[in-house]
Each structure stands twice: as structure tokens, then as C-alpha cells.
Amino acid sequence: MQTYKIAVIAGDGIGKEVVPAAIEVLDEVARLDGSFQFEWTYFPWGCDYYLEHGEMMPEDGLETLKQFDQIFLGAVGMPELVPDHISLWGLLIKIRRGLKQSINVRPAKLLAGLESPLKNPENFDITVVRENSEGEYSDSGGRMHSGADEIAIQNAVFTRKGTERAMHYAFELAKNSRQHVTSATKSNGLTYSMPFWDEVFNEVKENYPDIDTAVNHIDALAAFFVMKPQAFDVIVASNLFGDILTDLGGAIMGSIGIAPAANLNIEREYPSMFEPVHGSAPDIAGKGIANPIGQVWTGKMMLDFLGHQEAGARILNAIEQSLVAGVKTGDLGGASSLTEVKNSILQSL
Amino acid sequence: MQTYKIAVIAGDGIGKEVVPAAIEVLDEVARLDGSFQFEWTYFPWGCDYYLEHGEMMPEDGLETLKQFDQIFLGAVGMPELVPDHISLWGLLIKIRRGLKQSINVRPAKLLAGLESPLKNPENFDITVVRENSEGEYSDSGGRMHSGADEIAIQNAVFTRKGTERAMHYAFELAKNSRQHVTSATKSNGLTYSMPFWDEVFNEVKENYPDIDTAVNHIDALAAFFVMKPQAFDVIVASNLFGDILTDLGGAIMGSIGIAPAANLNIEREYPSMFEPVHGSAPDIAGKGIANPIGQVWTGKMMLDFLGHQEAGARILNAIEQSLVAGVKTGDLGGASSLTEVKNSILQSL
Ligand SMILES: CC(C)[C@H](C(=O)O)[C@@H](O)C(=O)O
Ligand SMILES: CC(C)[C@H](C(=O)O)[C@@H](O)C(=O)O
Numbered sequence: 001m002q003t004y005k006i007a008v009i010a011g012d013g014i015g016k017e018v019v020p021a022a023i024e025v026l027d028e029v030a031r032l033d034g035s036f037q038f039e040w041t042y043f044p045w046g047c048d049y050y051l052e053h054g055e056m057m058p059e060d061g062l063e064t065l066k067q068f069d070q071i072f073l074g075a076v077g078m079p080e081l082v083p084d085h086i087s088l089w090g091l092l093i094k095i096r097r098g099l100k101q102s103i104n105v106r107p108a109k110l111l112a113g114l115e116s117p118l119k120n121p122e123n124f125d126i127t128v129v130r131e132n133s134e135g136e137y138s139d140s141g142g143r144m145h146s147g148a149d150e151i152a153i154q155n156a157v158f159t160r161k162g163t164e165r166a167m168h169y170a171f172e173l174a175k176n177s178r179q180h181v182t183s184a185t186k187s188n189g190l191t192y193s194m195p196f197w198d199e200v201f202n203e204v205k206e207n208y209p210d211i212d213t214a215v216n217h218i219d220a221l222a223a224f225f226v227m228k229p230q231a232f233d234v235i236v237a238s239n240l241f242g243d244i245l246t247d248l249g250g251a252i253m254g255s256i257g258i259a260p261a262a263n264l265n266i267e268r269e270y271p272s273m274f275e276p277v278h279g280s281a282p283d284i285a286g287k288g289i290a291n292p293i294g295q296v297w298t299g300k301m302m303l304d305f306l307g308h309q310e311a312g313a314r315i316l317n318a319i320e321q322s323l324v325a326g327v328k329t330g331d332l333g334g335a336s337s338l339t340e341v342k343n344s345i346l347q348s349l
Numbered sequence: 350m351q352t353y354k355i356a357v358i359a360g361d362g363i364g365k366e367v368v369p370a371a372i373e374v375l376d377e378v379a380r381l382d383g384s385f386q387f388e389w390t391y392f393p394w395g396c397d398y399y400l401e402h403g404e405m406m407p408e409d410g411l412e413t414l415k416q417f418d419q420i421f422l423g424a425v426g427m428p429e430l431v432p433d434h435i436s437l438w439g440l441l442i443k444i445r446r447g448l449k450q451s452i453n454v455r456p457a458k459l460l461a462g463l464e465s466p467l468k469n470p471e472n473f474d475i476t477v478v479r480e481n482s483e484g485e486y487s488d489s490g491g492r493m494h495s496g497a498d499e500i501a502i503q504n505a506v507f508t509r510k511g512t513e514r515a516m517h518y519a520f521e522l523a524k525n526s527r528q529h530v531t532s533a534t535k536s537n538g539l540t541y542s543m544p545f546w547d548e549v550f551n552e553v554k555e556n557y558p559d560i561d562t563a564v565n566h567i568d569a570l571a572a573f574f575v576m577k578p579q580a581f582d583v584i585v586a587s588n589l590f591g592d593i594l595t596d597l598g599g600a601i602m603g604s605i606g607i608a609p610a611a612n613l614n615i616e617r618e619y620p621s622m623f624e625p626v627h628g629s630a631p632d633i634a635g636k637g638i639a640n641p642i643g644q645v646w647t648g649k650m651m652l653d654f655l656g657h658q659e660a661g662a663r664i665l666n667a668i669e670q671s672l673v674a675g676v677k678t679g680d681l682g683g684a685s686s687l688t689e690v691k692n693s694i695l696q697s698l
Contacts, residue, residue: 077537084537085544093538117575119468141504141541150509152545155490160499188426188433189442189592192490195434196501219592222571223600226466243538243568244593251572 002036004306007068007271011046011091013280014290015074021342022295023072025315028346029303033311041068047078047087056090062098070302071095071273074295075280092275093137099270101263102133102162103169104242105301106277108229108249108259111316113323115333116254124229126249127173130242131166132263134159135193137239158193158238160200167204169266170236174211180233181205182214184221184241197238221245225252250277250294255331257291260298262305274302288337291329293319296345318348351385353655356417356620360395360440362629363639364423370691371644372421374664377695378652382660390417396427396436405439411447419651420444420622423644424629441624442486448619450612451482451511452518453591454650455626457578457598457608460665462672464682465603473578475598476522479591480515481612483508484542486588507542507587509549516553518615519585523560529582530554531563533570533590546587570594574601599626599643604680606640609647611654623651637686640678642668645694667697 010019023040030037043064045057056076058064065071076092077084095101108126110116140155167183174181183201187194198215205213216224218241224231225248237245250259259277276294284290297319303312327344328334336344359368372389379386392413394406405425407413414420425441426433444450457475459465489504516532523530532550536543547564554562565573567590573580574597586594599608608626625643633639646668652661676693677683685693 085540088537089540115468117468119464119466137538139540143541143545148509150545152507152542154505154507154539154542156503156505158501158503160497186589186592188437189486189589190503191434191438191488192492193501193503196492196499219596220605222593223596223605226575226597226600227604240535240538243535244571247568247572248575248597251575255576256569256572 003039004036004069005039005041005067007065007071008040008042009045009071009073009091010042011074011076011280012048012078012087013075013282013285015046015076015280017285017288017290017338018276018292018295019072019074021292021338022299024342025296025345025349026299026303028349029311029314032314032349033308036308045091046076047082050082050087050090056087056094062095065095065099066270068271070271070306072299072302073273073275075276075278077280078282080282089139095273096132096263099265099273100133100267101265101273102131102165103264103266104130104132104261105264106130106242106246106249106259106261108246108253110253111258111323112320113325114254114258116252118226118229118252121252122230124232124252126229126232127177127234128242128246128249129166129170129173129234129236130246131162131237131239134162135239156193158196163197163200164204165266167201167236170234171204171208171211174208174234178233179210180212180214182216182221182232182235184218184235184237184245185215186218186241188217193238201236218244222248225249246277255291256294257329257331258293258297260294260301262298262301264305272305274298288339289330290338291331292338292342314349318345321348352388353385353418354388354390354416356414356420357389357391358394358420358422358440359391360423360425360629361397361427361436362424362631362634364395364425364629366634366637366639366687367625367641367644368421368423370641370687371648373691374645374694374698375648375652377698378660378663381663381698382657385657394440395425396431399431399436399439405436405443411444414444414448415619417620419620419655421648421651422622422624424625424627426629427631429631438488444622445481445612448614448622449482449616450614450622451480451514452613452615453479453481453610454613455479455591455595455598455608455610457595457602459602460607460672461669462674463603463607465601467575467578467601470601471579473581473601475578475581476526476583477591477595477598478515478519478522478583478585479595480511480586480588483511484588505542507545512546512549513553514615516550516585519583520553520557520560523557523583527582528559529561529563531565531570531581531584533567533584533586533594534564535567535590537566542587550585567593571597574598595626604640605643606678606680607642607646609643609650611647611650613654621654623647637688638679639687640680641687641691663698667694670697
């Protein structure tokens with residue numbers, strides 16, 4: 001029996017509700033499978049922790065996390081209490097960077113039983129590979145002068161290593177998918193980063209002669225998510241563009257509350273972190289009405305990454321069965337509670 | 350009788366088709382109104398011009414344009430023949446910058462007769478005010494090292510003047526609209542530019558106590574364009590975020606081929622430039638099937654800016670009548686030609 005040691009950071013807001021629900025589902029899948037089990041270790045890090053200790057996690061937090069196989073995270077942020085740049089850069093982004101989770105994979109797929117807000121959606125099944133370590137999120141820049149003369153400069157830093165890594169990963173995924181990679185660019189407006197991005201893409205694609213490619217500007221691509229999402233297979237995007245496209249991906253599926261994500265250390269040197277696309281949603285936190293599907297589907301991505309594709313498929317199936325049965329939270333147009341959705345998924349497993 | 354001297358740059362691809370169509374409509378509206386007329390002067394600038402002369406427009410092009418009241422532009426770019434950074438930065442962006450058209454206004458509105466790709470769109474009517482002179486499009490940055498070590502840096506430069514100008518303009522527009530301004534930010538990920546943007550927004554809004562405000566991260570905002578576009582009135586956004594949101598705006602209306610835009614020199618020191626959101630669409634150019642509505646609606650924005658709101662309203666009415674009558678190009682699900690759409694709008698005036 002394989003035992004996986006998982007660090008759990010439920011975090012803030014609805015993270016505290018959806019994480020325990022997803023863990024129940026994962027435990028049940030493990031029990032049904034019989035070949036593996038989870039050992040969950042909870043860390044109370046997040047904004048509450050910050051308000052008490054003045055930091056989002058202890059100083060040796062990253063070292064602690066390195067002792068686990070993977071990390072299962074809910075959501076971070078309580079902007080009313082802790083400024084975002086403290087909460088996110090002190091926990092979420094700190095872990096992504098510190099544990100070199102340089103690839104963020106986020107699917108957007110029309111699930112059975114889901115009502116897309118699109119009128120006649122053809123069956124779409126997109127995987128966005130988001131560069132997760134640099135680019136627009138480089139925490140580099142500055143401010144100068146003051147008053148009317150003040151200037152702020154934000155530097156987006158793209159390295160060949162980081163860019164190539166994301167692109168190679170996208171092409172590898174496409175091999176096992178529908179052999180198509182789209183690059184998200186904006187080289188007509190951003191004159192240094194994106195021409196570089198395009199050049200690297202043109203070089204990387206030479207290594208994959210069997211994969212078809214397309215290049216779209218991010219503005220057009222955002223529109224295409226609405227007009228023809230079925231046109232895409234794997235999309236490789238910079239940190240910011242991937243961020244925008246994957247919220248859009250959640251939207252066209254029916255709710256951001258569904259969209260799963262994986263922050264991958266593809267070298268498997270450190271643990272990866274599995275965290276849904278949605279945030280802490282303070283407005284609905286504590287009411288028991290949050291949609292647990294994003295977190296549960298994120299659990300499926302963790303299973304896949306651990307090599308348990310069959311168990312992972314079982315989860316996605318159960319999610320779809322539960323949706324087809326109409327057990328849906330408010331964001332999906334239903335009236336079910338988090339617990340009802342969780343129970344319905346458990347039953348469908 | 351007031352005569353407006355308009356510089357016409359049809360540009361590339363479908364620009365050459367939709368601009369003459371829109372000019373016919375504008376001339377007819379002027380004739381019906383009786384109080385003003387247009388004097389159109391055509392400039393053959395664009396990619397063909399570049400292939401012949403090695404530049405997108407003559408060196409004194411900006412000086413020439415300054416002698417006109419306004420500029421009416423189609424589309425720029427033929428990426429197969431001329432790299433985008435040459436064609437766009439040598440003409441479109443050069444004019445936006447050179448003539449200090451620092452505000453880009455782009456509506457997204459559910460027109461009568463249009464089929465939105467959204468399933469149950471409530472009536473939305475959004476105006477995006479896009480900062481048009483700096484930010485992410487600052488043409489500042491560089492590259493260093495080579496081969497595996499290569500790095501590209503893109504600097505986004507935000508000045509207080511540019512940021513405040515866009516925000517003030519947004520609040521002024523909101524006064525005559527539904528008294529609501531949403532700021533598009535991403536201060537949780539971009540740690541210098543967007544916190545600055547947020548600070549300026551918080552200061553500027555103090556001047557408009559009667560206007561309600563909201564702040565959304567660009568990823569969420571993109572999703573909201575799909576989930577609840579009716580929630581927005583005026584949105585103020587940086588150059589890049591405005592670019593992305595307005596293509597999305599076109600998409601939820603039914604086609605990017607509809608979306609109009611105005612590059613405004615709000616100080617009226619130099620001419621403004623009226624140019625639709627869509628590009629040159631080389632794939633459908635020359636076939637007579639391009640949608641002229643974006644360009645015609647852009648003409649309405651020019652009329653509004655010239656103070657002829659009544660004539661402008663007449664155009665939008667005619668567009669809607671023609672759509673309700675089902676006269677639509679392929680991008681809108683119809684089978685009409687450009688000429689048929691133009692004639693239908695002319696008749697409806
Ligand atoms: C062509 C491109 C440079 C331009 C922009 O990004 O500004 C276009 O997308 C637009 O929106 O007008
Ligand atoms: C909270 C924020 C910093 C984060 C991001 O932009 O990466 C979030 O939007 C996400 O997509 O995971």
C-alpha cells in the first residue's frame with residue numbers, strides 16, 4: 001500500500017470549506033482503489049495566521065513543505081483584512097516560486113450536466129499551460145518621483161529557460177491530446193517580451209514536427225474563448241495571459257467555482273501544489289454554499305500527477321454524474337449546499 | 350454649413366472595403382442632417398505603401414495629419430508581408446502616440462437584432478475607457494545574453510498624468526451614463542504598476558462622490574464579461590487590459606466585426622482617430638464579405654465627438670434596424686455581403 005504524505009493548506013474563506021469536502025472524496029477514491037492512501041497534515045496558514053503571527057506562514061514554512069509528497073491548497077486572501085500583496089506573495093506565490101512550481105496546468109472542458117453561459121457551445125476541451133514562475137509576475141520594478149510627477153514601472157522578465165520549459169511541457173501534453181498547441185502572444189503591442197516569446201515558440205515547435213501550431217494575440221484569443229472554444233487543444237501562455245485565459249475558461253464552463261489547477265514542479269524535485277482557479281470568495285464564505293467541484297477536480301489532477309489516472313477518471317466521472325443529476329450550488333444555477341454536492345459526488349464514485 | 354476635413358487611412362485588408370462603405374453612410378447622414386458636411390482626403394498609407402516606399406507613411410505624415418479635423422482609419426497589418434511591429438508601430442501606434450490620442454473609448458452593447466453568443470444575455474451597455482499612450486505598451490525594455498541564457502525584459506511604464514487622465518475621463522463619462530466606474534486591476538500579481546493604479550483610482554474617485562465604484566482583477570473581470578456583462582457601466586483599464594476587454598466586448602456582442610473605437614485627443618489639440626476594434630482580417634479581405642458595422646459605428650463615434658449626437662444616434666438606429674431585418678454578414682450568422690449590409694443601413698437612415 002502506497003502512502004502519500006500531503007500537506008494541506010485550506011487557507012482562507014471558502015478554502016476552509018471546500019478542502020475538507022475534497023479530502024473526503026479523495027479518501028473515498030483511495031479506499032475504493034485499494035492500492036494507495038493519503039496521510040493529510042494540516043497547516044493553519046493564511047490570513048488568520050497572519051493576523052495572529054504577522055506572517056502568512058512560519059519562516060521555515062517552505063522547508064516544512066518540502067518534506068511532503070504534494071500540497072493541497074484551498075484559497076488565499078482576505079483583502080478586507082490583509083492586503084493582497086502580503087497574503088498572496090507571503091503564501092501562494094511564495095510557495096509557487098520557492099518550490100519551483102514553474103508550470104501551472106488548467107483545463108477548461110465542457111462537463112456533462114453543466115450549463116455553459118454560451119448559447120451553443122460545441123464540445124470544448126482546452127488545457128492551458130501557464131508559465132508560473134516569471135514573466136509579468138516578476139516582482140521587479142519601482143516607483144519614482146512623487147505627486148503629479150510620480151511614475152511606476154513594472155518589469156516583466158522572460159527567461160529562455162522559463163519560456164522554453166512551459167512550451168516544451170505544452171507540446172508534451174499535446175502529444176497525448178489532439179496534437180495542437182496554440183501560443184498566446186501580443187507581439188504587436190508588447191515589443192520586447194512577446195517577440196522573444198514568439199521566437200522561442202518558433203524554435204521549440206521545430207522539435208515537434210507532428211504537432212500543429214497556431215499563434216494568436218491574447219485579445220483575439222480571449223474573444224475566441226467565447227466565439228469558438230472548440231478550436232483549441234493545448235494553449236501555452238505567459239503568467240498573466242494564462243491567468244486571464246483560465247478565469248475565462250472557468251466562465252465558459254459555467255462557473256469559476258469549477259475550474260481546477262495544478263502548480264507543477266515538473267522535475268519532481270519539490271512537491272507540487274494543487275489549488276483551484278477560484279479564490280477565497282469572502283462574500284459567500286462560511287455559509288456552506290460554496291461549490292466544492294473546483295477543489296475536488298483539483299484533487300483529480302493531483303491523482304493524475306501521482307500516476308493514478310484511473311482513480312482520477314473516477315472522480316471526474318462522479319462529478320459529471322452528480323451534475324447530470326442536477327445537484328448544483330448556486331453559482332451553477334442550482335440550490336444545493338456544499339454538503340449535498342459533496343455527498344452526491346461521494347455516492348457517484 | 351460646417352465642413353469637416355477628415356483624413357482617411359483605409360489601411361490594409363478589409364480596411365479598404367469597410368472604410369468606403371462607412372463613408373457613404375456618413376455622407377448620407379450629413380446630407381439628411383443638413384448642417385454639416387465632410388471633406389474626405391485619402392492617404393494610401395499602410396502595408397502596400399510600405400512595400401513600395403520602405404515606410405508605413407511618409408516622414409512628415411504626422412504633420413500632414415495635424416492639418417485635419419479628425420482621422421478615419423480602417424485597419425493596419427498584413428503579418429504575412431510586413432512584421433506587425435513595423436506595420437503597427439509605424440502607423441497605428443505612431444499616430445496614437447504622435448497625436449497624443451491618449452484615451453481609447455470602446456463601447457460594448459447588446460444591439461437589437463444581434464445574436465450574442467451568450468445564452469441569456471441581459472441587456473448590457475459597457476463603455477471601456479482604455480489608457481492609450483503608455484502602460485504595458487511602453488516600447489521600453491531590452492534583451493540580454495544569448496542562447497540558453499537569453500532574457501527579455503518588457504517595462505510597463507505608468508505615469509500619474511496618464512493614469513489620472515484616463516480615470517478622470519472615465520468618471521466624466523459615468524456622469525452622463527449610469528454613475529458607475531469599475532477599475533480593472535491586477536494588483537495581487539503585478540506588484541508595482543497595479544498597486545500604483547489602485548492608489549490613483551482611490552484618489553481620483555474622491556472627486557466624484559456621486560459615482561459608485563468597483564475594483565476587479567482583470568482575470569475576474571474577463572470572466573464577468575461572460576457571466577454578467579450587465580453589471581458594468583464605465584470600465585477604466587490600462588492599455589493592455591483595455592485591449593483584452595474590448596475584444597471580449599466584441600465577442601459578447603456577437604462579433605469583433607461590430608465593435609467601434611475612438612482614439613481621442615481629449616484636449617482637442619490634435620485630431621482624434623476613429624478606428625474600429627477589428628483588424629485587417631487578411632483571410633477574408635477582398636471578398637466583399639467583411640462586416641462594415643464596426644466601421645460605420647466608429648463613424649457614429651466620430652459624429653458624437655464632433656458634437657452631432659443626433660446624427661450619431663441616427664446611425665446606431667439604422668444599424669439596429671438593418672440587423673433586426675436580418676441583413677447580416679457571415680460573422681453574424683447571416684449570408685449578406687458588405688454591400689448589402691451597407692445598402693440596408695443607408696435605407697434605414
Ligand atoms: C493591433 C494592435 C497593436 C492593437 C492594440 O493592441 O492596441 C489592436 O489590438 C487594438 O486593439 O487596436
Ligand atoms: C490570486 C492571484 C495572485 C492568482 C494569480 O494571478 O496567479 C490567481 O488569480 C490565480 O490565478 O491563481
